[in-house]
Amino acid sequence: MSTCSRIAAQMVSPGKGILAADESIGTMSARLENAGVTPTEQSRRDYRELLVTAPGLSEGVSGIIFCDETLNQVFSDGRPFAQGVRELGMLPGIKVDAGAKPCPGLPGETITEGLDGLAERLTRYAKIGAAFAKWRAVYTITDAGPSWGAITSNANTLARYAAACQEAGLVPIVEPEVLTAGTHSIEQCADVTASVHAAVRQQLSLLNVDLSGIVLKPNMVTEGAGHREQATPQQVAGATLGVLRAWPNELAGVAFLSGGQSPERATANLEALQQYPTPWPLTFSFGRALVSPALAAWRGEEHLVAQGQAALTKHVAANAAAVRLRTELQSA
Numbered sequence: 001m002s003t004c005s006r007i008a009a010q011m012v013s014p015g016k017g018i019l020a021a022d023e024s025i026g027t028m029s030a031r032l033e034n035a036g037v038t039p040t041e042q043s044r045r046d047y048r049e050l051l052v053t054a055p056g057l058s059e060g061v062s063g064i065i066f067c068d069e070t071l072n073q074v075f076s077d078g079r080p081f082a083q084g085v086r087e088l089g090m091l092p093g094i095k096v097d098a099g100a101k102p103c104p105g106l107p108g109e110t111i112t113e114g115l116d117g118l119a120e121r122l123t124r125y126a127k128i129g130a131a132f133a134k135w136r137a138v139y140t141i142t143d144a145g146p147s148w149g150a151i152t153s154n155a156n157t158l159a160r161y162a163a164a165c166q167e168a169g170l171v172p173i174v175e176p177e178v179l180t181a182g183t184h185s186i187e188q189c190a191d192v193t194a195s196v197h198a199a200v201r202q203q204l205s206l207l208n209v210d211l212s213g214i215v216l217k218p219n220m221v222t223e224g225a226g227h228r229e230q231a232t233p234q235q236v237a238g239a240t241l242g243v244l245r246a247w248p249n250e251l252a253g254v255a256f257l258s259g260g261q262s263p264e265r266a267t268a269n270l271e272a273l274q275q276y277p278t279p280w281p282l283t284f285s286f287g288r289a290l291v292s293p294a295l296a297a298w299r300g301e302e303h304l305v306a307q308g309q310a311a312l313t314k315h316v317a318a319n320a321a322a323v324r325l326r327t328e329l330q331s332a
């Protein structure tokens with residue numbers, strides 16, 4: 001088993017998911033400000049340390065994704081974040097894309113940038129202790145899109161990123177996200193997500209990316225946020241697995257993003273997904289659905305750190321329990 005395959009298997013180990021704490025400086029600052037916290041480099045560090053050091057977090061979390069700022073910071077006791085996370089029983093990861101930008105030639109559509117200098121950055125991240133990386137491509141459903149140009153361009157950048165990660169010894173989290181923005185039906189989301197995944201699989205194959213050494217981080221197949229009717233967890237699970245069944249058995253695992261769902265809905269959908277047999281593990285890599293309750297409980301107050309951590313571990317435990325349901329069903 002290759003190093004990437006071994007690490008990827010650890011990332012999707014039974015009963016555990018991946019915590020996404022990789023918001024950009026701008027996004028994290030805005031969320032802190034909305035919670036009544038002055039957004040500074042120190043307050044961002046304090047918040048990420050609160051999350052990482054939550055008692056018992058490693059019982060339900062295998063790894064944590066950070067942004068560049070955090071991975072270069074230290075705990076309050078002086079330990080580098082990567083070292084501290086490993087000593088707490090989890091793997092440190094790093095978001096390496098530079099965000100979605102307007103795509104030349106495709107008005108209204110985006111391409112995720114960040115390939116320039118990527119190999120050198122990956123080497124540096126590996127040296128400071130990162131075990132995996134993440135790259136996100138986004139697709140918006142409209143009357144005319146996403147276009148095939150946007151789908152294939154983003155699929156190619158995801159594949160180039162994934163190949164570079166494996167060459168550097170880092171596991172790539174491959175994140176093609178079909179956004180919930182819009183009024184589209186769950187059937188439309190399924191069609192677009194299937195097209196996106198087909199393009200991503202093709203490009204990964206062309207660049208000889210080892211699927212046993214990647215973790216796929218897709219959206220769940222749901223209706224648009226403005227759709228008149230919300231799908232049930234069983235409908236979401238059925239539609240999502242209908243798309244995912246095209247992935248080969250050697251894929252290391254699938255860690256779903258929450259995609260702006262409420263914590264409760266994301267967990268209910270994750271639990272419904274466990275009812276389906278698959279050749280690869282199905283787990284979670286949630287961001288807002290896990291960390292927003294912690295921020296709301298903490299509010300930047302030192303005496304509320306324990307409450308913030310309790311809010312985080314409560315939601316982690318609920319999702320870990322949903323993931324463990326698969327093991328229980330298989331052993332029954």
